[in-house]
């Protein structure tokens with residue numbers, strides 16, 4: 193079915209490219225005014241007339257598209273918007289960057305749908321606070337019809353009744369993941385269109401990364417410290433302010449410069465690494481609980497995936513070693529994307545453990 197949808201969409205895009213040539217005068221004028229040389233202008237005009245948009249090499253790129261000198265060829269450069277959008281179905285050096293996170297988005301959409309059938313959002317009740325739980329037990333023990341009442345499989349006691357625990361932190365995390373993956377795909381698809389589009393989509397991409405990191409803290413902190421509201425609020429406020437500062441920093445025009453690649457990595461890595469504090473606190477406070485040990489195992493695995501991803505992204509491995517050999521497939525950004533999805537999935541597994549733990553135990 194997906195293949196049929198892709199084929200139909202490809203046909204529509206092909207038709208758009210074919211039928212839009214007559215209406216490309218404005219694009220032609222734009223290209224005439226912005227081309228770097230007479231030869232380049234003639235090349236682009238002939239491309240418009242022949243309905244064919246060529247991929248170019250690194251040296252032909254405008255400055256705003258020069259992000260990785262180790263990828264030599266197969267670039268789209270300042271394509272019209274229609275052709276840029278339709279290039280989601282053609283082969284160039286961003287194709288796998290787009291699809292790795294687009295497929296990841298649909299994986300998490302399916303996971304969210306699946307989770308909603310197990311942990312219905314309607315069952316959550318944000319008005320219930322830890323204080324109200326501990327203050328009046330007659331109001332807090334509410335049987336749930338969920339088929340997973342006893343599904344933690346962690347050796348925890350299976351109470352006859354289950355606590356009504358807010359589930360919004362769990363779904364906030366899933367929303368953060370999907371927002372990040374969707375913004376990333378959009379950025380990789382659209383950035384080549386123009387400097388203004390690139391500027392906008394890169395900011396959305398960085399905002400998505402910040403959203404992913406910040407939202408990752410919510411299930412961890414909210415459920416682990418559900419009965420310790422001081423620490424729960426302290427950690428949640430800290431990471432939320434950190435994330436807001438990171439988004440503000442990413443709004444700086446200088447932030448997108450290639451020379452700030454390492455700074456970007458360090459900023460996001462520090463945000464992620466700050467999660468070590470509540471995780472260490474969890475092990476000190478609840479280290480004898482199997483849920484705490486299992487969730488920490490997932491968090492460590494997540495850290496390994498993200499850590500390798502940051503190193504690969506910053507060092508631009510493996511294209512650094514064989515420039516031009518990984519233009520289409522296998523370059524660092526694609527590996528980084530796959531590692532991000534792997535890390536996000538392990539944190540999803542940890543989040544399920546946190547939620548089931550707290551729903552089974554309460555305070």
Ligand SMILES: [Zn+2]
Pocket residue numbers: 289376380525529
């Ligand atoms: Zn990316």
